Amino acid sequence: MSFSLRRVGALCLRYLYLLASSWPRLLELVYWPVLNLLTWGFLQTYAMGATNSTLFVGGALVSGLLLWEVLFRGQIGFSVSFLEEVWSRNLGNLLMSPLRPVEFVAALMAMSLARLAVGMIPATILAIAFFGFDLARLGIGFAAFFALLVVTGWAVGLVVCGLILRHGLGAESLAWTIMFVFWPLCCVYYPLSVLPAWMKPIALALPPTHVFEGMRAVLSEGVLRLDHLAAAAALNVLWIVAAAFAFAALLDKAREAGSLLSSGE
Amino acid sequence: MTPPAAIAVKDLVKDYGPVRAVDGLSFAVAPGSTTALLGGNGAGKSTTIGMIMGLVLPTAGTVTVLGTDMVRRRHDVLHRMNFESPYVDMPHRLTVRQNLKVFGMLYGVEDLAGRIATLAADLDLSALLDRPSGKLSAGQKTRVALAKALLNEPEVMLLDEPTASLDPDTADWIRGHLERYRDRRGAAILLASHNMGEVERLCDRVIMLKQGRIEDDAPPAELVRRYGRSSLEEVFLDVARGRREAVS
Numbered sequence: 001m002s003f004s005l006r007r008v009g010a011l012c013l014r015y016l017y018l019l020a021s022s023w024p025r026l027l028e029l030v031y032w033p034v035l036n037l038l039t040w041g042f043l044q045t046y047a048m049g050a051t052n053s054t055l056f057v058g059g060a061l062v063s064g065l066l067l068w069e070v071l072f073r074g075q076i077g078f079s080v081s082f083l084e085e086v087w088s089r090n091l092g093n094l095l096m097s098p099l100r101p102v103e104f105v106a107a108l109m110a111m112s113l114a115r116l117a118v119g120m121i122p123a124t125i126l127a128i129a130f131f132g133f134d135l136a137r138l139g140i141g142f143a144a145f146f147a148l149l150v151v152t153g154w155a156v157g158l159v160v161c162g163l164i165l166r167h168g169l170g171a172e173s174l175a176w177t178i179m180f181v182f183w184p185l186c187c188v189y190y191p192l193s194v195l196p197a198w199m200k201p202i203a204l205a206l207p208p209t210h211v212f213e214g215m216r217a218v219l220s221e222g223v224l225r226l227d228h229l230a231a232a233a234a235l236n237v238l239w240i241v242a243a244a245f246a247f248a249a250l251l252d253k254a255r256e257a258g259s260l261l262s263s264g265e
Numbered sequence: 266m267t268p269p270a271a272i273a274v275k276d277l278v279k280d281y282g283p284v285r286a287v288d289g290l291s292f293a294v295a296p297g298s299t300t301a302l303l304g305g306n307g308a309g310k311s312t313t314i315g316m317i318m319g320l321v322l323p324t325a326g327t328v329t330v331l332g333t334d335m336v337r338r339r340h341d342v343l344h345r346m347n348f349e350s351p352y353v354d355m356p357h358r359l360t361v362r363q364n365l366k367v368f369g370m371l372y373g374v375e376d377l378a379g380r381i382a383t384l385a386a387d388l389d390l391s392a393l394l395d396r397p398s399g400k401l402s403a404g405q406k407t408r409v410a411l412a413k414a415l416l417n418e419p420e421v422m423l424l425d426e427p428t429a430s431l432d433p434d435t436a437d438w439i440r441g442h443l444e445r446y447r448d449r450r451g452a453a454i455l456l457a458s459h460n461m462g463e464v465e466r467l468c469d470r471v472i473m474l475k476q477g478r479i480e481d482d483a484p485p486a487e488l489v490r491r492y493g494r495s496s497l498e499e500v501f502l503d504v505a506r507g508r509r510e511a512v513s
Contacts (some may be wrong), residue, residue: 099371258321
């Protein structure tokens with residue numbers, strides 16, 4: 001049996017039924033992005049009156065925040081859909097069904113996009129309306145930045161799901177915290193030049209660093225830096241391939257350890 | 266000529282670190298038959314079923330279902346088998362109908378609406394179809410799980426405590442349903458149960474496990490006779506407690 005879109009659709013339908021039946025889940029998708037935007041947006045408004053720092057050129061702070069939310073929520077959306085199966089003790093049913101791991105992952109990716117859309121569209125509208133977020137200025141670059149950050153989020157989410165398969169809910173907290181490792185390193189709110197020399201190679205190995213550098217180039221110079229886009233895309237290919245191997249290896253380890261039979265703590 | 270086995274297990278071993286959970290099991294389950302795996306806690310039943318499903322990798326030995334190697338090619342055959350266990354649930358917030366629709370799509374069931382209606386009628390679920398699965402009683406959940414297990418009309422069914430939490434009347438009705446399904450479909454059923462009455466009623470054969478090994482393997486009536494006991498429950502206690510050997 002080969003890849004089946006019907007099975008991917010079945011799993012997406014399962015998550016859509018869940019979201020439609022639970023308003024707190026829907027509210028949470030919007031809640032954090034909007035809350036973060038309001039906090040950082042007002043900070044930007046206040047600080048712009050006091051300084052002329054390049055930090056705020058073209059709404060860079062708010063643009064950085066929105067793109068950070070894309071990276072963070074992309075990973076969370078992927079991982080939480082998977083966690084829903086563990087929480088509801090449904091993983092055994094799925095793993096014993098004809099659903100292939102690659103179809104499971106495809107459904108998690110689709111749901112990550114759906115959850116991002118629900119969460120980010122209201123936040124983006126608010127950012128444009130009240131905090132000087134200039135979507136037109138970012139132009140086509142915004143779509144590229146969005147896509148590159150989502151793929152990085154999926155790569156990280158894939159490893160998190162593999163660790164949960166192998167180690168159970170003991171690894172759940174990684175789903176909520178792992179992206180914060182990226183926060184200081186990938187230069188969301190400040191340029192790469194701020195980092196100490198020893199940290200720069202680490203930052204440059206992260207696809208989001210190139211995205212955020214590219215974003216600042218568009219906002220401050222009006223130039224879409226293709227070198228940054230190419231670097232982020234190439235690194236993303238490496239990351240997603242490495243994550244797929246890690247997921248497959250962790251799934252095999254889980255089968256070896258028998259942990260798929262009891263996917264709890 | 267003997268038909269090929271629906272489930273074939275050969276020299277199966279599973280080690281969890283230094284602990285040997287399954288120790289050289291070999292058995293086959295024929296199409297159209299029902300076999301019980303019996304044993305106390307830690308006897309190796311769940312691990313054996315896990316290996317048959319392909320969820321646990323054997324340390325040594327082979328498992329084939331409908332002629333397919335479950336270690337390497339399980340996805341070639343999973344649409345022809347199904348399982349039910351009280352240790353897994355279906356999503357609580359989804360209604361019974363939504364759950365059956367999702368699993369029907371996963372199993373590639375044709376005319377899914379018709380199949381759900383038939384199963385709902387057979388298992389007395391029609392009035393429950395639009396209720397959230399999490400709001401059902403334990404017995405109702407068991408019937409829904411059984412409906413899920415029958416959605417794709419499987420040729421091989423793995424059942425773990427199939428009538429757990431059911432009242433005696435409903436449990437008896439479910440057993441009758443399983444018997445008729447097996448006979449009509451020619452399906453092979455492997456079940457783990459601690460309900461000896463259920464095993465005696467449903468099973469052609471009982472495999473008694475102890476410490477990962479087959480302690481005995483015979484039809485229920487034969488085991489009762491062999492151990493000189495009056496019920497399978499007494500045989501089970503003898504084997505579990507190592508009280509006595511078979512008398513012949």
